[in-house]
Amino acid sequence: DAKTTQPPSMDCAEGRAANLPCNHSTISGNEYVYWYRQIHSQGPQYIIHGLKNNETNEMASLIITEDRKSSTLILPHATLRDTAVYYCIVRLLQGAQKLVFGQGTRLTINP
Amino acid sequence: GAVVSQHPSRVICKSGTSVKIECRSLDFQATTMFWYRQFPKQSLMLMATSNEGSKATYEQGVEKDKFLINHASLTLSTLTVTSAHPEDSSFYICSALKALNTGELFFGEGSRLTVL
Numbered sequence A: 001d002a003k004t005t006q007p008p009s010m011d012c013a014e015g016r017a018a019n020l021p022c023n024h025s026t027i028s029g030n031e032y033v034y035w036y037r038q039i040h041s042q043g044p045q046y047i048i049h050g051l052k053n054n055e056t057n058e059m060a061s062l063i064i065t066e067d068r069k070s071s072t073l074i075l076p077h078a079t080l081r082d083t084a085v086y087y088c089i090v091r092l093l094q095g096a097q098k099l100v101f102g103q104g105t106r107l108t109i110n111p
Numbered sequence B: 001g002a003v004v005s006q007h008p009s010r011v012i013c014k015s016g017t018s019v020k021i022e023c024r025s026l027d028f029q030a031t032t033m034f035w036y037r038q039f040p041k042q043s044l045m046l047m048a049t050s051n052e053g054s055k056a057t058y059e060q061g062v063e064k065d066k067f068l069i070n071h072a073s074l075t076l077s078t079l080t081v082t083s084a085h086p087e088d089s090s091f092y093i094c095s096a097l098k099a100l101n102t103g104e105l106f107f108g109e110g111s112r113l114t115v116l
Helices: none
Strands: A009-013 A018-023 A031-038 A045-050 A061-064 A070-075 A084-092 A105-110 B004-007 B010-013 B019-025 B032-038 B045-051 B067-073 B076-081 B090-099 B104-107 B111-115
Touching: A009 A018, A018 A031, A018 A084, A018 A105, A031 A061, A045 A061, A045 A070, A045 B104, A070 A084, B004 B090, B010 B019, B019 B032, B019 B090, B019 B111, B032 B067, B032 B076, B045 B067, B076 B090
Parallel strands: A009 A105, B010 B111
Antiparallel strands: A018 A070, A031 A045, A031 A084, A061 A070, A084 A105, B004 B019, B019 B076, B032 B045, B032 B090, B067 B076, B090 B104, B090 B111
């Protein structure tokens, strides 16, 4: 079962920062927070992952609270192509642990 | 990033026939692959874990005799939907585990099955 809670939908204006929240209050100490997104009729795309420190890459930033019970994915300058369903998932880093998807957040970027 | 390819991307078949979907890791070897199914406006549902050289592990409620999984090589896993019916129409997605120590997972583009 998915161990995360996300709002079902969000809207954001093009060019603005999109902040997507995720609650994972039952996360264990060695579980990482992963973010994937799925554009319509495509396979999921990896965005970013982190353990407890904030992470940034070319796609996004990940802010994890100190107690690790929640996190926020930030798309700094959203474009229309960022319209997708965003999934927050917790899992172990190592090993063959499966990814269990929740319902995700449907992000719509408006022109 | 690594590339995972699925084939076919779209397939239409008649009720009662069997359909095979291939999942290939093009530039890495994957001892473990996962198969998901996704219905319209729903999330991905894990069907099974495919391990090279051994039997697949199916999630609860997934019929192993209906959804046959074969992982015969380190770069290829196949999902065969046997005796397909219209309710099997769905988007099937595979993912491949690139490395155990980093947990890197890469997804295929998905295969849309329509059963008439």
